[in-house]
Amino acid sequence: MLKQLSVAVLTAAGLLLPAAADASPARFLDQSTIPDLQRAMDRRQLTSEQLTRGYLRRIEELNPRLHAVVQTNPDALAAAKESDTRRRTHSSRSPLEGIPVLLKENTDTADRQTTTAGSTAMLGSRPAKDAFLVQRLRSAGAVVLGKANLSEWSNFRSTAQIPGWSGVAGQTRNPYALDRSPCGSSSGSAVAAAAGLATVAIGTETDGSIVCPAAATSTVGVKTSLGVVSRGGVVPITAQHDTPGPIARNVTDAALTLSVLAGADPADPASAAATFPKDLRLDRNALRGKRIGVWRKGHTGIDQQSDRIFESTVHTLRSLGATVVDGADVEDISWSVKPDLLPALLTEFKHDLNAYLAATPGDHPRNLSELIAYNDQHRDVEMPLFDQNLFVEANATDGNLNDQAYRRHRAAATGIAQRSIDDVLASNGLDAIVTLSGLPASPLDRPGDPRFLSSTRNTSVAGYPNITVPAGFAGPLPVGISFLGTKYHDAQLLSFAYAYEQATHARQAPRYLPAATG
Template identity: 95%
Template sequence: MRTSLKRLSVAALTAAGLLLPAAADASPSRFLDQTTIPDLQRAMDHRQLTSEQLTRGYLRRIEELNPELHAVVQTNPDALSAAKESDTRRRTRSSRSALEGIPVLLKENTDTADRQTTTAGSTAMLGSRPAKDAFLVQRLRAAGAVVLGKANLSEWSNFRSGGQIPGWSGIAGQTRNPYALDRSPCGSSSGSAVAAAAGLATVAIGTETDGSIVCPAASTSTVGVKTSLGVVSRTGVVPITAQHDTPGPIARNVTDAALTLSVLAGADPADPASVAAASTIPKDFRLDRDALRGKRIGIWRKGHTGIDQQADRIFESTVHTLRSLGATVVDGADVEDISWSVKPDLLPALLTEFKHDLNAYLAATPGNHPRNLSELIAYNDQHRDVEMPLFDQSLLIDSNKADSNLNDQAYRRHRATATGIAQRSIDDVLASKGLDAIVTLSDLPASPLDRPGDPRFLSSTRNTSVAGYPNITVPAGFVGPLPVGISFLGTKYHDAQLLNFAYAYEQASHARQAPRYLPAA
């Protein structure tokens, strides 16, 4: 549903109008959910709203809602000055992109060479002083976006302990799901997804190594774009592994996600994977409501349905919607569960890559902080009351025992085997059934904060993450107050096609609802 300019101007005339009022009143939140970046751009072009007003409104919402949500670690002290500069550019008709003046939150593992910190959620990194912006931040600033602040995350992007609690970090505590505060926000891009869902920014940036965009986006009724490996540069992002890590947008609608991705994507000479992917994302998206017509869409049920009857109901409604949009629905497109087949190779590869990549990042980043994994482990031991009140650092310890040599033949065999298994698991299904994409449940409704998700639900992200393939989640419905998302996945560099499929589905389903901040589900 497109918000009218007239209606938007009424909101803009109130104090920070678009973003009022408090969380207890759902109607303005519904209005905010229906507003897209093109709506905001038209309002600013017609001088019914300024970037400064928009930025002040988001800062006000953060001040009002964040004490309960713990989604935002810090706001950028230079955000208002950047917004004012954007307004000046607009008055001289020199807007730089569709993101001109649009406030964006970054995940707190993304370098900025300004007065903000980059900690990956760890108090050990409070003295970190990155020498320059991450490449994706450079692109956002060059496009005129306003860097509003940084969002909370699962500490070290969920690669610290096997018993890690999604959305918890030593730097900012526990991020809460805005749909029910006692439910998990999933992770590791927990704060980014919650901030987008709660209207604390127009769009947020997350990163995924395995499920870290898709799961929190699905849990918060937002659109999460896990791109093909390299579509968005990883330079300046605190790493887990360059073989999986993929930054991407989290937004309340596909339009905003696509526009943001078109800015983020680009060739970075320091990230060879981004050079290879540079031509795969159009700079000017033409999203098509009829994109699914005539397409063959595979349905992946095995390991995802038959566990929660209400989630099954939503998924079957999704299948009906796909048919109504002209897609040929192909049943039995179940992707192999690779959790066990890749296990002997994947974990050894990840431990080696994490040690190599994190040590390189720590050694190259200026400031007063641990210079390598050994020093980080020692810091956590010395500050157990802050860093380890809830879970240990077993993954850090195991990784530190690994050989960080990426030229080692045993390591290279592990990586090639794991990646090959994952890629074949998707490509074989696409090819054998002549599919344009595969659709499945992104996850079940969010579990309680103190309990893991249902172990019967198999990962819907492991295959795409290890393969380096795209996976886009879009809101599909609700089980009680809790969101459920569906994922469109495909082969390498089919990101733009999947975004169009997600857009066509979104425009027909209108499944998203604003959060109500219930104390419990």
């Protein structure tokens, strides 16, 4: 790979990253890991400045089709040059030194970039400081390359919302077939990672917002245990669910990035209790001797090609030395939590968003009522495709987190979700559960197959980890599988995902087809 990279550097102005899938520099960037890039930079075969210029050029070439990146950081090249200077004096700060990273556009930066959550109402927002996770990235030497598109307000404005659409940047497109959904809400982050617009991207999940777009774009998405990564400075839906995490083309890059992101934030109490190892070691033999439960109910028997991929996954797990336990189906909690979950979420959203808006400097709505009024006044820009019924319903609550009725709703929903996973793990003596992350991406203008039950609702409401990894293709469309487990088992699940990835190498680079046929 290093020889191939040298050719790329010699034959390009800076680092040429052509959009063509068969061009060798693009292949290098698609297949390389962060350690590969670090070795190249240590050997003076590549600089962070060249790498950053290459990604900026690739964004310029591909983003008009993909709408994955909202903005690039005008200070990115300066940060890359500073990183190169540090490297020359042997003062690299971490494995992310000089590595370009894209942020989801709901993540605060106190620089010349905006933080809008996809809404034109927030174009005047001027956060006073970097989000805690951004502070950690910068301290580690990562280059903040820019910000990625998302489903506006992280998919919590309307029940009719279109994944990947925002008033600020329009519709994100799936790079495997441009007529297919990128899923959401971290659509831009996943598409950018898949298309090689950055080495790694950061997403956030409240329910499926990392796992679904990562699976739809043949990338690795890490939905962490609640609090492993601080939510400080991230536009909220609810502190009871929100979890930032990495999206990358391979498990190695996702794990290294998470190792930098994870840490206790005094302003986020959930992060103080969270645990994640500082010296995470990924192991190709991690599945040997482990008991892995298979969750089929509600996920298989719907799409034949997805079933084929999943059965191949089960075979691979056995070949890697795992004991596969059938019948480890996790209860569909959609109906059992319904009386409690939505009332809790609506109350939390009003409380948390109002607090964020009130504390954020700049010219923008100061609370949810003003935000609703802004959308009504700018319907042509903000509501040409769907309404804001969730905003209206949330605003009708009192937003009081001390209310006893609210507390009962939250405790009931969280308890049901945690038991649905823990009981299956305990009764079967399991180390983890594996299932399909989702079906192949649906057309942009159609919802997904309603027969496929959520594979993220349980982990999201429980605050438990869920890691999706590429598993195969149904025609041109990716299919992912998820490893899920109990609280703070993130590192173990990453090792399982790594062992599976190394045995299968299922990921393929996108081809930017205008449409998926069949």
